[in-house]
Amino acid sequence: MTVDTLIRRAALAALAATAAGAAGLGLAATPSEAWRSSYTPHNGPLKAPLDSGPLRIEGSWPAALQGTLYRVGPARRELGGVVMNHWFDGDGMLQAFRFAGGQVSHRGALLATPKLKAEEAAGRLLYSGFAQTLPNSPPLSGPDTVNPANINLLSLPASRELFALWEAGSALAVDPQSLQAKGFKVWSPDTQGAPFSAHPRVAPDGTVWSFGYMPGTGRLRVYETSPTGQLRRQHVLTAPQAGMVHDFAITEKHLVFLLMPLKFSGAMGAGNPLSHYLWEGKSPLVALLVDKADFKIQRFELPATGVFHLANAWEQGGTVQVRFVAQPDILGAMRQMDVNRSRSDAKTGATQWTQITLNPASGQALMQATGLDNVEFPRIHPARNGLTTQFTTLLARSREMNARVDGFDSVLTLHGEQQKRHHYGDGWIAEEHVYVPSSPSALEGRGWVVGTAYYWPSERTALSVFDASAVDAGPLARVTLPYGLPLGLHGQFVPA
Secondary structure (H helix, E strand, C coil): CCHHHHHHHHHHHHHHHHHHHHHHHCCCCCHHHHHHHHHHHHCCCCCCCEECCCCCEEECCCCCCCEEEEEEEEEECEECCEECCECCCCEEEEEEEEEECCEEEEEEEECCCHHHHHHHHHCCCCCCCCCCCCCCCCCCCCHHHHCCCCCEEEEECCCCEEEEECCCCCCEEECCCCCCEEEECCCCHHHCCCCCCCCCEECCCCCEEEEEEECCCCEEEEEEECCCCCEEEEEEEECCCCCCCCCCEECCCEEEEEECCEEECCCCCCCCHHHHEEECCCCCEEEEEEECCCCCEEEEEECCCCEEEEEEEEEECCEEEEEEEECCCHHHHHHCCECCCCCCCCCCCCCEEEEEEEECCCCEEEEEEEEEECEEEEECCHHHCCCCCCEEEEEECCCCCCCCCCCECEEEEEECCEEEEEECCCCEEEEEEEEEECCCCCCCCCEEEEEEEEECCCCEEEEEEEECCCHHHCCCEEEECCCCCCCCCEEEEEEC
16 A cells, blocks of 8 residues: 555545544544543543544554554643643543554553542542642642652553652653553552653663652752662752753763753642743753762753753763753743643744763763754653663654644654654644654664554544654555544553
8 A cells, every 4th residue: 555545544434434423423622622522521520431442553564663652741631620721730540552463553541640539529520730729729738649640651561650740740661551540659658659760761771760840959869770660869959040940951971951941939739830830031941960989970051942842862972962942931831731721822932953062071062952942751761871872763843734733743753963744634633752762772764664644634644654764655554543632741651
């Protein structure tokens, strides 16, 4: 089957689904409703998990691609007439796309956290979120009281464990098969309930490095754990500018933190956190280079910018190289992440693929924009965290994307200076795509790029597989779910 045939069939299927919706399954979403439409079916009282059974495969599924793509993100936003509108607020829903024996299937379930159970029992949403304050919100016994487990996932293959992550609280252990919540992970008595990052980094030897930030305290807690999840060390760093630290990077010798001039000015537990952040643009972006051996810190100053995600960092010729996505107006962007409204300000959401060079010997630092704009969600070869990286997968926004719809409509690969991209087309919102190497030791760029996209005119989600070396040729194969999934955040592929 040719790629053109595959795309035509997908378009016909989408048109048929749209017609079916207009005929009796509900009117198709409009551009201003694109994001909201993905969440509406998952609102209200708790429903049974989604289970697709074997899905029809369009195209040719790579026989060697066996395993599970797990994804997570905010889902339920309304219960008992109480609504949460910010993208980051919503009970976590875990998705599992299983690839086995020539078949693809999907299972999806809301995670039964203490928060979800308490609100289900009350029949309404109870707790204030990151960006919204609810009246009469009950007092909190700790961050895990409101932990929705809705940002990212950590897989520990050595112990066959899977965790759903939310950066302000504990990691939530989940059953990899049933997707049922098993309880919060306690790394040690001293760290029980302490923040654990939504972006841990797994080193090539399986060591897991993570951190937790505590807004307003000027501190970062660093974790080093074994491949089976045993805490080896934890250390608290002094980091005055650590008001919000979503991601970091590792090298063979160092931890790398990029600290934005984003100040937390309130008290934890008072109102919603987003309302307490202030942008101090006259202050620099601070790069902290932390020695893994003794946790000594070297500090570098760079021009102010915002940052959510780093791709990687590595040691090179006496320098440390860092690749990340800069977002100059990150606070403005967060304030506009309302799933109920149209995209309002293109400049606020603008991003830039950026590189940093840190020179520990001279104390100098250099930041350079690469000219690649409107990208996010960088992913690399999972075995190359902290090592030189030539291949990166990103989401991109094309000029053709509907101006009223937020997000991305393309997947892009960078191999050195070479760019290749696939544009999903009108009506699609692409979610994070992951790079799956053909083997743990495969050269960069060999294997597949796998990801989901939401077609809002028919309110359906599709999963596509690309040859990592030729995403511009279009998908090798695609499956379309008989339902739509809530637009989520991050995922991890776990090989069979």
